[in-house]
Amino acid sequence: MECGIIGLQSVGKTTLFTALTAHSVSVQLGSMKPNMGIAPIPDPRLAKITEFIIAQKVIPATLQVVDLPGVPSGGSNLNAVLAHIRNVDALCQVVKCYDDCSPENDIASMDSELIVADMVVVEGALDKANRTAKHGDKDAQNRVDVLSKVNTLLEEEKPAREGTWDAGDQAILKSYGIMTAKPMIYVANVSEDDVHGDSDAAKYVARYAQENGGESVTVCATLESEIAELDKEDQIEMLESMELIEPAVGPLARALNTLLGLSTFYTAGEKEVRAWPIQKDAPAPQAAGVIHSDIERGFIRAECYHVDDLFSLTSEKAIKEAGKLRSEGKNYTMQDGDVVNFLFNV
Ligand SMILES: Nc1nc2c(ncn2[C@@H]2O[C@H](COP(=O)(O)OP(=O)(O)O)[C@@H](O)[C@H]2O)c(=O)[nH]1
Ligand SMILES: [Mg+2]
Known part of the structure; x- marks a missing residue:
């Protein structure tokens, strides 16, 4: 299971990636290279278990994340970037909400890029499935039904995730790499003086997510990246000074885990207390x-x-x-x- 960090160029994707992966991968800010890494999932329950069961080691569950190149406005690189996005299981869209920003335009152009690219795939696939279904192939008829439903949504400029799909439908959507069907979390990347997301920009992202079948989290990527470099004590001090309970990568990683359909179980002994991700x-x-x-x-x-x-x-x-x-x-x-x-x- 893999989560892709997507968005336009220079909105803080790589910065967020360094925070999520706690700087375990060396990256270059502003580069167009995909970065792959493993993010530990901060887990308050895991920490609490160790209050009662003293263990030599505490090992959190992890999440695979990939920092994808920014979606360019048109141009020949677009297809290469979209090909990456088709392969991941869930999406995390970073939206710039600091300095000069326009989250409305950024989300609209990102999401419409995905919708248009899905339409191209669906059109071709629908033709092919229709031809096969004509010969009485039941699987092909299923594909036609699902693809037609997707097509209707896309034509209304809605993402495929707004449809209701059973497990079989979902497998079909996945096999075609339908990007707008993937669970999406919108990340409002705010400035250091808006960590609670009170700005109009951050509020817009939250509202948009809610209205479009996605989830949202407010994060200051640069701050999170700095926090991830500190040791535990300094982290606590810094969070307290900003009136934060925990780093925002905590709720973000947990939300991604849930979106991927995962839950957590634990093993606990004197040697180690460990959290494991598992299919729900x-x-x-x-x-x-x-x-x-x-x-x-x-x-x-x-x-x-x-x-x-x-x-x-x-x-x-x-x-x-x-x-x-x-x-x-x-x-x-x-x-x-x-x-x-x-x-x-x-
Ligand atoms: N002020 C501010 N700058 C940020 C923030 N997040 C990222 N940046 C800066 O924006 C630039 C691009 O960031 P990067 O993470 O490489 O963006 P990417 O192209 O989306 O991967 C870097 O110089 C970052 O330091 C933020 O929350 N606030
Ligand atoms: Mg980058």
């Missing part, structure tokens, strides 16, 4: 497989409890005594926030 509603053996394929193969059962039980009862012993330690089999659907010990035999 995955069965227990699949969760085991995220840790190691052997654990999935030799899955016997999952001993688990919920983080909230740990927070209220404060120890695994008390959880056991309260009868909250569950033994779950291979058909168990993982719940967000489960703390799990997998028993397996290979």
Whole structure:
């Protein structure tokens, strides 16, 4: 699962990327190069678990992010940039909301670029699917139905994500790389004196996202990038001075995780406390497989409890005594926030 950071040129995409990846990848600001990296997902529940279970190591879940080149206004580079965007699973659109900016124009030109590019794909695909469907091919008829629905939305200048799609439809949309069907989060990149997003520009981004089936977050990319370089104590001091509870990359990374259809489970022992990303509603053996394929193969059962039980009862012993330690089999659907010990035999 991969999230693409998109937007026009020089709006702070790479700066946001450095903040999300905590400077683990060397980048060049203002460059047109894609950058790939791994972003740790800041997780207050993970930190809280370690108050009750003392561990040598604490390992957060991570998210794959790619900082894509800015969408140029027309020109021959456009198709190359769009090809990158087709391949990611979710989009994070950075919108310039500092200095001289016009978020209305920027979002409109970015989103219409995506809509027009999708229309080209849909037109070609619809022709082809129609021809195949004529011979009674049921799969092709499904494709025709989905593509026609997308076409109607696009013609109304609406993104495909505004439609209602079942899992099968979504697979079809993904196979064609329909960009406007991908979940989108709009990031209002504000100046350092507008970290709460009170400016008209930031408010516009939030309203636009809400009206167009997307989500939004307010971030000051330069500040976040600086915060990501500090050690824990200095971070806390800096956040307090700005009346912020946590760096904005926290809510952003968590929102992206949710948009990608992921949830989190934990493993917790003296050696390490660790958060793992997992497909929402995955069965227990699949969760085991995220840790190691052997654990999935030799899955016997999952001993688990919920983080909230740990927070209220404060120890695994008390959880056991309260009868909250569950033994779950291979058909168990993982719940967000489960703390799990997998028993397996290979
Ligand atoms: N004042 C201000 N400058 C920013 C902010 N975010 C990025 N910049 C600057 O804008 C320029 C382009 O940033 P970059 O991240 O490379 O943009 P990209 O082209 O979208 O990747 C750099 O000089 C950044 O320092 C911000 O929030 N405030
Ligand atoms: Mg860049």
